[in-house]
Amino acid sequence: MKKVEAIIRHIKLDEVKNALSKIDIHGITVSEVKGCGKQKGYTETYRGSKVTIYLRPKIKLEIVVPDDLAGKVVEVIAETARTGEIGDGKIFVIPVEEVIRVRTGEKSDTAI
Amino acid sequence: MKKVEAIIRHIKLDEVKNALSKIDIHGITVSEVKGCGKQKGYTETYRGSKVTIYLRPKIKLEIVVPDDLAGKVVEVIAETARTGEIGDGKIFVIPVEEVIRVRTGEKSDTAI
Amino acid sequence: MKKVEAIIRHIKLDEVKNALSKIDIHGITVSEVKGCGKQKGYTETYRGSKVTIYLRPKIKLEIVVPDDLAGKVVEVIAETARTGEIGDGKIFVIPVEEVIRVRTGEKSDTAI
Amino acid sequence: MFKLKKILTVLLLVIIISILLIGIAYAGDPTGAQMDGKSAFDALYAGKSVKEAVGLNAIAINFVWVFLAAVLVFFMQAGFALVETGFCRARNATHVIMTNFMIFAIGALAYWAIGFGLMFGGASGVASLGGLKPLTGLFEIVKGWGIFGTKGFFLVGGAYDVGVFIMFLFQMVFMDTTATIPTGGMAERWKFSAFCIYGIFVSAFLYPIFGNWVWGGGWLAKLGVNLGLGNGYIDWAGSSVIHAVGGITALAGAIVLGPRIGKFNKDGTPNALPGHHIPMAILGTIILAFGWFGFNAGSTLAGTDLRIAVIAVNTMLAAAAGAISAMLFVWKKFGKPDPSMAANGMLGGLVGITAPAAFVNAPSAVIIGLIAGVLCVQSVLFVERVLKVDDPVGAVSVHGACGIWGVVSLGIFADGTYGAGYNGVQTTVKGLLYGGSSQFIAQLIENEKS
Amino acid sequence: MFKLKKILTVLLLVIIISILLIGIAYAGDPTGAQMDGKSAFDALYAGKSVKEAVGLNAIAINFVWVFLAAVLVFFMQAGFALVETGFCRARNATHVIMTNFMIFAIGALAYWAIGFGLMFGGASGVASLGGLKPLTGLFEIVKGWGIFGTKGFFLVGGAYDVGVFIMFLFQMVFMDTTATIPTGGMAERWKFSAFCIYGIFVSAFLYPIFGNWVWGGGWLAKLGVNLGLGNGYIDWAGSSVIHAVGGITALAGAIVLGPRIGKFNKDGTPNALPGHHIPMAILGTIILAFGWFGFNAGSTLAGTDLRIAVIAVNTMLAAAAGAISAMLFVWKKFGKPDPSMAANGMLGGLVGITAPAAFVNAPSAVIIGLIAGVLCVQSVLFVERVLKVDDPVGAVSVHGACGIWGVVSLGIFADGTYGAGYNGVQTTVKGLLYGGSSQFIAQLIENEKS
């Protein structure tokens, strides 16, 4: 199994969620993160002092899927989340050795 | 070493934490996430418009342990966090190649 | 590729960020977490009842880098984030199988 | 803990001393029974006759009254700021409250320099404040049809006068509520610089001119004297002058600026963009109701006019009724009470009673409020679903729709117990239900205009 | 930046003009020295004798006074809302503030329709407001033992009277504080519909009936005249009528609803469920203290009664003393001052001084406040640890315990400088320390009842 971790823009969350629904992916965990990369920060002034905000708010998705689905999921996210502007985000694929569904104790692919 | 990632309910946090203490697991990192899966969202109205809340607040635990402890930790979490209702959460086990304790620079199992 | 996950103190964020810049690492994802480990919690009273705060606020960094850079990154973070007091944090190195840049669809090392 | 001990010791000392002191014989005047009225008279009214002094006391009562009302109305700025900020999204909170904050400052200076003179430059004759003698310049196109005032700019010269100043104090905070209303409808979208220009325009020209017609002795006020339409167009404390003007400006602004990104789907159905801090918005609503007592009752410009009791009670009852009917209506319609709509409903009730507050009795006030509450909800839905306009805080509905209702309701419910002499007509103000059809027509005239 | 330049230019213009204007000769009346008292008299009191006009001026002062007090008390709604919301958990914030908001609206209409008539329908004779002549209907089981009033429902007929309306204004906001108190004790748990029913019941029946006995001329007030117990049962501004009733209702409610999930462990020890926004709760506390000036001092119903100065100062001192003693007590006991307890302590001091405010001197007020602060903390611990009742905001302790203390403290500390004529007894009000043991007994009677 794989964990697909995607860092995307806030405004793309709903779209990505819907696109994943269409390929029958429902289990998703979402968190608020901040990030930097190619995208530069910006400066503000507060009471005359400069404040550099170099971390931009982003959304992180974590989706664990069976090995064979990972490619599809990555593709769907990449396409839906793209705007073409700097700051679109990254997708990482990470190996997962075991999955357990807490409610039933089921393991592996059936637990996803 | 393994990283055990568990998505659980808020109300189970204290219990899980205590159960892990009992098997001498103290290093834990906790974050607030939101998630969906089998559990469906719900709709509210705000000023006459529907708002669908499909992401439910959850707690994510990350616990890095030596290989041999991973099974035990998963088991303890799964049992303690279970309510039997949809939405109990998932546990993922992910390989970890190296661990470093920042304070001392110690590495691997001794650093956990 | 590797994902370097570092749990550090809030006050060290800026320093670590700068130190990474110097070795040309710019892509970073940051999130707010809470954690416990060797560091013990503390108790407060609220309206005469005890409240134990056992989770301390920490910062989690996630940095995906090509294999050969992982060691360097770990080293830089470990050195910069160190205060020598209990609670300095941990660094985990996790294998990453694939990286995709959403904006362009580029893959692997060139996508980082 | 060392310092704590010191503090405790000090406290103990205070307690002991206090206990000892309780028994001390009092030699003062603990009830005021020995107050020396004669010396006070001589000190405060040296050389005046008793009759004059009584008149001056009455004027002082009215000055204190208007001051009290003015500060209450001033505080409504905080109410508007909180309602609008609470109903917006977190990321725009600072910008929204900044507009609400600066509009006061901008409006105050613009009104001082220009607006007040245009509006009240010809308003002399307010007996309760000593006559406002310096404000004698009404510009009329035809005799009796005033268009704007011409005295009192910058409050200098003859206008450096306590009567004029107290009038200005009240009118200036009044004005600022008008200027604030549209900021709600346009919230989260406009640029700060555009907002500044807008602020100057509304407070220096738009509001003062229309205000002159209704309250400054202008032509709408003279419909009664000139054409025999009841007591002329009446708007007690501004359902139209303040609220309908504010609401319509908000509508215009919201249309021009267009909706917030994400507010409407491609098929035109609206999305909810929930406010980020409902408790903040509710606090704002309570503050507005608090200020509204000053708004409506203060508009007598006289604490010696005991009708203030009726006005204040009517205001409160209509507010309560509006909140209840809006809440129940939403509950019935959508299955759950919605705090944001209940708050809008209370404001709707307040806006509705603003025009008729002085002229109706308690049951009428309740009915006016109940209707305003439902109207307000319906209007919110209409604006959003039919007009497809994005009004984050409901400004168009609360102020626009309910403001017009307020003016009309006066024409219906005014019960003829009050208002003799209003706008120079000697009879009291009577609405349709009490046989006053000509008053009803006068009231409709404004709505035509809008 | 283009617009900024324009704005700057406009500003510059204003500055230049201002500077030029500074020198303009003034022709107005910038101090009021030329105010024409005689014209004012003739305009406002045409055809009245000077003596009558003096009386009317006094009534106007009292109307303005009661209005001021009423709006201050009204604003306490915001205070309660913030205290309760701040002390609750984030996820319930909207629900909690919704109950606080709607209780006002529900209470207002229920009190207007039914409650006011029951409470004050037989309260005529308040000279400072012109006599309240229409309120002549007290229902008595035996002569002199009134149970409830029978006039003034819906404020129609004879009750359409400025005196009655100003009385209603004040009493209505007073009532609403009572109705609001229990919402705190029951916060985070009850259903909205149950809450609505509760609101109607309290404001239409529970509070008005008990209120009639104490303030509306009912039997408790007549203990002095009828049985010779001091001046009868006295509760100046409602330590019992408002606060003890509110606190006890809160206790009952909290017991019925049971504790919040997670409040108590299986072994019965309580967990802290910290409030989510302490600054909000503190703001609420300051607003409550602000409103309390109107609450206590306003209860004279007369600005011409100069005792208002003593009442206001006593109120302030007791509030300060309560906050300090609660803070120090917690500091000593738990090693750290706790803001939420200090805030409760201030409210405890305010509740405690509410009954005796008019009858005691400054050192007594301080002592009453100091005791109330400690009592309040102890009571919070007792309610939680011994009674095992979950009272998120401390309503039972602040209002219930300190309310009872307030009534008792009056029986101890009343110093005999004020209150001649109160409840129809010609002597002043004297407590135990000043030889008034019968007053002390009258005060205890209520506590028996509770």
Place this chain on the structure above:
Amino acid sequence: MFKLKKILTVLLLVIIISILLIGIAYAGDPTGAQMDGKSAFDALYAGKSVKEAVGLNAIAINFVWVFLAAVLVFFMQAGFALVETGFCRARNATHVIMTNFMIFAIGALAYWAIGFGLMFGGASGVASLGGLKPLTGLFEIVKGWGIFGTKGFFLVGGAYDVGVFIMFLFQMVFMDTTATIPTGGMAERWKFSAFCIYGIFVSAFLYPIFGNWVWGGGWLAKLGVNLGLGNGYIDWAGSSVIHAVGGITALAGAIVLGPRIGKFNKDGTPNALPGHHIPMAILGTIILAFGWFGFNAGSTLAGTDLRIAVIAVNTMLAAAAGAISAMLFVWKKFGKPDPSMAANGMLGGLVGITAPAAFVNAPSAVIIGLIAGVLCVQSVLFVERVLKVDDPVGAVSVHGACGIWGVVSLGIFADGTYGAGYNGVQTTVKGLLYGGSSQFIAQLIENEKS
């Protein structure tokens, strides 16, 4: 839904009844026209002559006036609390608001026990409040050069007097604003126990002594009578006594405590530590402006002094001008308007107008405000960049710098229309622009001292 139906039914009932009731003939007195002035006179002023009653009415007006002003000033505590809390970082919010809250309580008791007596123990002669006869003890080193007062401690004995109490009420809330100001400059850093000691010291000694010199009949006030310097040193409502003292204390405190960790880089350049809740700070600013009406206008201690109108308007105009000039100045200088600076600017304008409020005309008030706004911003930058002092909320600049400006501006702009008799000098107060150079010198004396 079952309960909803019940509630709806009840509501329907109310509506129907209301509609029926609208038609009921009224038998009351719905406008107050039938109020019986004679009975009121006889009830309230039994046995007094008409003249005495007129004097007593005037005193009642003034009591109500001072009460109103006092509660407004009291509410400024909430304003300070919110401004300081909003401008601090989230993690310190509770601590910051706790200091703001407790300072009131601590100050109140300390001022009651000691401070008031030191400050006003020799202040008898305030005619508008009935003379304050018991306060006759001024301690003078040389005849005419008073240092502190010696009566009125604990408000017992002769000081148990309504006149003294109303004076205390106002002065006590006034004092507390001074004590609160430095908490802003020291915010986020000091220990709670140190803060308590500080609070006692300021309110019992520091402020009262200086206050005595200016307002309690002490030597600064007597510069006019004794040395012929204009009307002596004048500070209408406390630009110096309250604000400069507060600001300088804040500066001293901020220096002693040192900057917050992270405020300055090793090279001495400052970092921004943005406030966590700008809307909260803005709300606080609006509340402060609201309270400031009471602060400035209330300082007449007389509602019968119609100059209150001018004072209130000046206050408002200067506030608006300060906000605007600060905003534009920042906009121009840093390319973007900064809400926190605009809020500081408004407060700067208010502080600036506090000394001259009663003595200048409207254009002068605007100019004073405009200058204060810019001064305030410049001072913030100066304190941070040159002095390298960390003042999280700008207390030093807002209160210190603008406070001094206020006193000086009085010496420049006072226009000679008001102040005859002030500090015992019979001429009116005239500044430089109107030929009053000796007044200007008197004003500078204080600044020397600071």
